[in-house]
Amino acid sequence: MASHFLIAAPHSGSGKTTLTLGLLRALRHRGVTVQPFKCGPDYIDIQHHRTAAGRASINLDLFMASPEHLQTLYQTYRSGVDVAVTEGVMGLFDGADRMQASTASLAECLGIPIILVVHAKAMAYSAAPLLYGFRHFYAGIQIAGVLFNGVQTTSHFRFLEEACQDVGLPCLGYFPTHPDFTIPSRHLGLRTSSEIDYERIIEAIARKIPQTIDLDRLLALTKTDEEASLAQALSHRTACKVTIARDEAFSFQYHQNLAVLEALAEVQYVSPLRDTELPETDLLYLPGGYPELHAQALSANTTFRESVRAYCQNGGYAYAECGGLMYLGQQLTDVDGHSYPMAGVFPFSTSLQHAKLTLGYRQIHFQNTLLKGHEFHYSTLQEAEELSSLAPVRNARGVEVGTKIYRIQNTLASYVHLYWGDGPPWLTDLLRTLATSLYTHPHG
Incomplete structure (x- = not known):
């Protein structure tokens, strides 16, 4: 037992x-x-x-x-x-x-x-x-x-x-x-x-x-005396190629999120700190982490930053959350006031000066789908007031909060860490759409 x-x-x-x-x-x-x-x-x-x-x-x-x-x-x-x-x-x-x-x-x-x-x-x-x-x-x-x-x-x-x-x-x-x-x-x-x-x-x-x-x-x-049973693995694998940022700066990933992606698509991992450019991909995922602790190194890797910017500006599909959002901004300012250029996909910047805690569960109603996640960060957005949100974001009690879902072309970014470990239908549908090229977009 x-x-x-x-x-x-x-x-x-x-x-x-x-x-x-x-x-x-x-x-x-x-x-x-x-x-x-x-x-x-x-x-x-x-x-x-x-x-x-x-x-x-x-x-x-x-x-x-x-x-x-x-x-x-x-x-x-x-x-x-x-x-x-x-x-x-x-x-x-x-x-x-x-x-x-x-x-x-x-x-x-x-x-x-x-x-x-x-x-x-x-x-x-x-x-x-x-x-x-x-x-x-x-x-x-x-x-x-x-x-x-x-x-x-x-x-x-x-x-x-x-x-x-x-x-x-x-x-x-x-x-x-x-x-x-x-x-x-x-x-x-x-x-x-x-x-x-x-x-x-x-x-x-x-x-x-x-x-x-x-x-x-x-x-x-x-x-x-209960015997634990092994559940069946997810099926419906697609030919979609997903690239995930993973290193010391991007380490906040739910294990089951990655497991589902690995079951549904061809997954490759990349380091914005060390790799020179973004490989060919159908979907780029930039998760959260501690980019503020590695801002200088992330900024110094100009070839990778430029490849990400080019990918997003050319209509590549990308999703960034929290630390990933910070990386896609114009610049990141650390607690000491030093500012470092980032990928420059979105017009806003982020700062750790005058840090303010934002914390709590989040739910997003988007195209008849309920997405759930969690928000926890101290950084703040600058020059983002004029940008609209793709969908309203609410807390656990259903009250709308100031958090937004930003979009430029096919790139989405938010402070919310989403959970999709249960393999929701929308994720499978998205990967199938990308794999079958129902929407044309460039690679790399």
């Missing part, structure tokens, strides 16, 4: 990511195969999951995808593994609208037992009423056990252990605070820059976990 569990917490900043990474690696040290998942639209945590587990992490988001799709996805990637570990998002019940798309709603949808992480640095027996509330608030979920974070001594842990006993929840141990276990943060979440030694940090966490956390009991409490 395999085990599966979901790491959740009463609030953000409780240590979910730290413990998830450590557990993934600690379980891997035991010689078991472990599959990571991430609740929500995050595209940074999943990169660290891969480092810790040695396997691609899969996003599970109930706003952007249907319950049926997530159930199939979960069963598919659980098939053949010993342990499945899902990291929650924000607080357990925090959703786009009350519980909508929350960690709790995902746990209920997929029947995943919850391991609740409580940051107890300044808490003792008062943990009891907190745990009682989380245990009894919603009957649709199962809290299988509790882990305490930020606990330095066994005497402190005893108070917390007694709280669990009196509430009737299994106490699985605790984890201390230490500089060696700290993962620095960046404006979009955990850092991805190369100066941080993630391998060292993850390994230090993993070595410490078995000393204070009962892994055997954790696995025993979360065993299931």
Whole structure:
């Protein structure tokens, strides 16, 4: 029987990511195969999951995808593994609208037992009423056990252990605070820059976990006799050639988005940082990432920038989101005020000065199709006020927001990260249209 569990917490900043990474690696040290998942639209945590587990992490988001799709996805990637570990998002019940798309709603949808992480640095027996509330608030979920974070001594842990006993929840141990276990943060979440030694940090966490956390009991409490079944792969492959930007500057891609494209088309990857020109293609996809951290190098690669501009200006089909949108602008200004020329496809520019957080789920009604995604950035657009939007963009509650979908010829760009991991019909139709040249457009 395999085990599966979901790491959740009463609030953000409780240590979910730290413990998830450590557990993934600690379980891997035991010689078991472990599959990571991430609740929500995050595209940074999943990169660290891969480092810790040695396997691609899969996003599970109930706003952007249907319950049926997530159930199939979960069963598919659980098939053949010993342990499945899902990291929650924000607080357990925090959703786009009350519980909508929350960690709790995902746990209920997929029947995943919850391991609740409580940051107890300044808490003792008062943990009891907190745990009682989380245990009894919603009957649709199962809290299988509790882990305490930020606990330095066994005497402190005893108070917390007694709280669990009196509430009737299994106490699985605790984890201390230490500089060696700290993962620095960046404006979009955990850092991805190369100066941080993630391998060292993850390994230090993993070595410490078995000393204070009962892994055997954790696995025993979360065993299931359900056999995960492997879903059938997508069919209807087309002859369309899709080119995807992927390097340190463009790294925010949903794994399942890429899997669907690879199933439906011939996919090739390209680096705007290193490659000299855009190869022959039917569709160019520029995903999000950290172009502001590599603005100088992106700008210095003039031949690639010029090939992208020529492709778009000649009617080539392209889709850019967030970091890709920034790359297609006239210039990018970093936090220090240095401006660098970009591809120059759109008349606007982007800047990280006077940064302003824009965050939230997005839905777009376009040509009788509902598209869903997520927006999370600090950069701002300049000289874009006069440009109209191809379609209205609304938040999770249906309220229109200021985000726009920009279009020049056959190039679309937006700050929204779309999810199409369920292989929607519109994507297949688009690729078939491109492959059969129902619309003429140039290559390369």
